[in-house]
Amino acid sequence: MLHFSSMIRDYGIVPSMEHYVSVVDMLGSAGHLDEALEFIEKIPFEPSVDVWENFMCLCRVHGHLEHGDHCAELVKQLDPPQLNEQTKAGLVPLKDSDLKQNEKKKLASPLEVISRVNEYRAGDTSHPENDRIYALLISLKEHMKEVGYVPETRYVLHDIDQESKEEAILAHSERLAFANDLLTSPACAQIRINKNLRVCGDCHAAFKIVSKILGRMIVMRDAKRFHHFNEGICSCGDYW
Incomplete structure (x- = not known):
């Protein structure tokens, strides 16, 4: 269990809520969601809405939908105005009157930090985080199948x-790029992918599904057009 006793004892610094949020983000981003939840439960005072909102987004990233839904309820109780942020995570449905306004906000919220560009080929295993990338894709496939995804292997x-x-479809270059971005980008941030070929039908269907179950907008530029995947729908209308 992580704690801050040494901060107080050695440096005379009383940990703020930002410190606790940072630890939750560190644990959750690494996939240690149980440890993150245990840490939250042992915070010596009432966790803020920022703690639960951050943990909510991390649960969605890693496919822990039940934890994410529970966090969404806590966020609603603690701070109803945070509903807009919950909507970004795909946890709270928008009212019809708010759809246009919130859609503009989503489109105007690009990834804040872009430190490098990664290049992938189908079946690539050279990335330093290769094991984590494939493990995430396998986990996502199981969640996708639960909501009706059936791999279209005719593209192999x-x-x-x-x-x-x-397995071959799972290792398509756009999926490798997506998984790595999911592991390294801020929770709930937009994901951007460029592909020099036309996206295959199976990957197109997969991105529609993951955009809904993870609450992430995915913008992909393939050889023919831009695709904006959001809430289970693609801007191309499935015609590309």
Whole structure:
């Protein structure tokens, strides 16, 4: 269990709520959601709405939907005005009257920090975070299947068995790029992908689904057009 006793004892610094939010973000971003929740529960005073909102977004990133829904309820109780932020995480449905206004806000909220550009090829295993990337994709596939996703293996042209075809689709370059961005970008931030070929039908369907279950907008530029995936819908209207 992480604590701040040494800050007080050695430096005379009383930890603020920002310190607690930072630790939750550190643990949750690394996938240690149980440890993050344990840390929150042991905060010596009432956790702020920022703590729960941050943890909510991290739960959505890692596919822990039940924890995310529970956090959304806490955020609503602690600070109803935070509903706009919850909506970004896909946890609270928008009222019809708010759709246009909030959509503009989403489109005007690009990724705040872009430190590098990563390049991927289908089946690439050279990335330093390769194991985490593939583990995340496998986990997401299971969540996607729960809401009706069926891999379209006809896009795999090699003569291999069904399981190998599903693995091949999972390793398409755009999915590798997406998984790495999901692991490294701020919670709830927009994800941007450039692809020099036309996106395949299976990846297109997959991105629609993950945009809904994770509450993340995905902007992808392929060889023909821009695709804005949001809340399970693509701007191309499934015609590209």
